[in-house]
Amino acid sequence: MELLVLFAACLLISGVAIRLGSALAARLGILDRPGGHKQHEAVTPFAGGFGLIAVLLSASLLGDGFFGGTVLAPVPGLILGAVLIFVTGLADDIWHLGFKPRFLVQAMVALSMVFIGGVELRSLGELLPGVMVDLGWLAVPVTVFATIGLINAVNMIDGIDGLSGSVSLFSLALTAIVAHYGDHGAYVFFLVALMGGVAGFLYFNLRYPGNRRARVFLGDNGSMLLGFLFAWLFIDLSQGERAAMTPVTALWLFALPLMDTVGVMLRRFWLGKSPFRPDRHHFHHLFVRAGFRVYDIVAVAVLMQLVFALIGVCGLLLGVPDYLMFWLFLGVFAGYLLVILRPWRLVPGLRRLGRWLGLPSVDVCGIFVGYLRREKSPETVALISAGLGNAHDYRLGVYEMNKCGTDGRNVYVVVEIPANGDEHLIGRIQRDALRLKKRLAGHQGVEVRLFMCRSATSDPSAGAMAGGDRGPDRRDVRSSLIYSVERGHFMVDDGTGCEVSVPPPCL
Missing domain, CATH: 3.30.70 (Alpha-Beta Plaits)
Incomplete structure (x- = not known):
């Protein structure tokens, strides 16, 4: 009951903050306008991050009472990094920063996570039978690399209404289950609070009867913030003697965004293009080309992410060796790449799949x-x-x-x-x-x-x-x-x- 009240309260806080943030965004010109590789047809405010940062700040102000009597020790580092990445995202939404200044700030945030928050990726687990991969002096650079990767994975999957929020909501829910079984009560409450914040955003961003299109976008301020929070959660919950999961489990809990991001960047490298140049070759764009409705694309993505996350959680709870889960993940990723890198075959196949499933085409x-x-x-x-x-x-x-x-x-x-x-x-x-x-x-x-x-x-x-x-x-x-x-x-x-x-x- 306490968790339900917490979820509802954070949903309300997020909704109010996004309402206020939307009005502010309209005045300051923090708006997404149609054109280029974008598919929407109306000017839309970038205000999703306002809801998330409001929930995060409210949680920190409530202190121990918010976290059910347990102390989430590194909160100052978390808040500092979150505020910095949120402000950077806002600046990017307004002035369209290049990838270099964005990466610089993301690296600074990752370093603050290590040296102020004490959250560091020190071990990758047993990736080979009997071989524990401890990072040693590489821990800090690998932590920075992983954090930047997760931040941009959320940003890159934020391509159609409701997609990033829905996938993130289910990932947070499965991570909360893992934290519960790992006896991390503070993080369970924190994750439920974030779920409320994301649900408040989805009220404005998801398509449903009476809401034909998104009224608010997550924006870089929201996607970068959400990616940073995922990085913090996955790294902290997978390290140390009280680790609730392994780093390999974290891969499964966030599999779809990671696969999509790496797959798209590899494709750009293969074609001799900049990996940071946006295009319309993400998996959701291929579904759009196949005539799928946005509702159906979001449903398929959520189902895929849910299956991946459940595989990771089941492997963790059943005690499946890390190296088996890791190589299984690489096998699934290789299959994903084989399919996604051949759009001339995938798109017609998706059309046939849509007809077989009885899904109406957007045409x-x-x-x-x-x-x-x-x-x-x-x-x-x-x-x-x-x-x-x-x-x-x-x-x-x-x-x-x-x-x-x-x-x-x-x-x-x-x-x-x-x-x-x-x-x-x-x-x-x-x-x-x-x-x-x-x-x-x-x-x-x-x-x-x-x-x-x-x-x-x-x-x-x-x-x-x-x-x-x-x-x-x-x-x-x-x-x-x-x-x-x-x-x-x-x-x-x-x-x-x-x-x-x-x-x-x-x-």
Whole structure:
């Protein structure tokens, strides 16, 4: 109960801080504008870090009472590093700092973590049978390298609405379980507080009914802060006699961001490009190119991260040797690289996977019904119109194919529904298609599927086609419009809510 109250309180603190931070960001110009490799279409404030820093400062002010009577000893070093990295992130959001000054500050923060907080990566564990890899004098530089890597891993996965926050939330939850089993009560409370802060951010950043797009972005101020906190947690919880986990477990707890970051940088090296130059080849960008909705991409990413984290936690709790878990991780990473570095094969495969899973493409713009006999089309149109009701604005077109060899079934129906990028509406269109399929189940030979608008990402050519097929349902010179029915606020109302643009033929 105490943890639940703590989570709710931190969620509220984060939400209020982000509200205030958004207003401040708008005044100071801390805004993300569309363009370049970015995909959003509206100016959005970088205010996610305000919620996280507010939760962190509130936790430090509450002191021992906040941490359930236990003392989180190195809090001063944690707060100092967090504030410094947050301010640097804000500066980057405003002035777009180059990677050199960012790396310099990140290295300074890592050094403060070592020399003020006493948090240092001294051992990598048993990476080979019977061989403990103790770092010795390399401990400090490896700690700096690991910290910089984690900070930038969070930053690089922050590419679409809800992704970095959702993946981080589940990683924090699994880390809290590990801390609990390791008897680190202070860190359990600290992790729950951070989960509340991230959940408060997701309220503004995640897409859900009533929130078509992110109202706030994490920004460098938030992503760098979150990455620093992960670095602190993973290193401190994996070192010393009271270690709650091994360094290899930490790899699994943060596997997806690490794999994505290293994979993208290796690809840039391979192509002779700067590893620090942003592009659109992260794993989530490949899912976007395959036509996945943002909701579905976030769900897939969370599922992948959850599976990876559970493998790490189960290996830890079952006592699986470190070296086995480490080489298993390298094997999984090699497989990930093999797939992700071949986008020309991956993207078509993802499209097929999406269809197999029944996920609607972001390019969906209606419903296709075919193939009908001409004399049956009025009856079918009536069933379709009744099924759609007043839920959508739509244009229903009945087309006749101008070719032979169709066994008399040469008429098809296309219901065009202007989704305008509304992913929730796309989900409703899919449900409508399923209902229509049931309504028309008694009509032998009738096919119902989603209708897709062709785009540069889904098809190199222009026009429209039915999803999953390039068959005769395509509207081109081989098809003629017989008649159409339109409904919507943009039509002239004749008292019925419908208008027949071209009178249906007398059949």
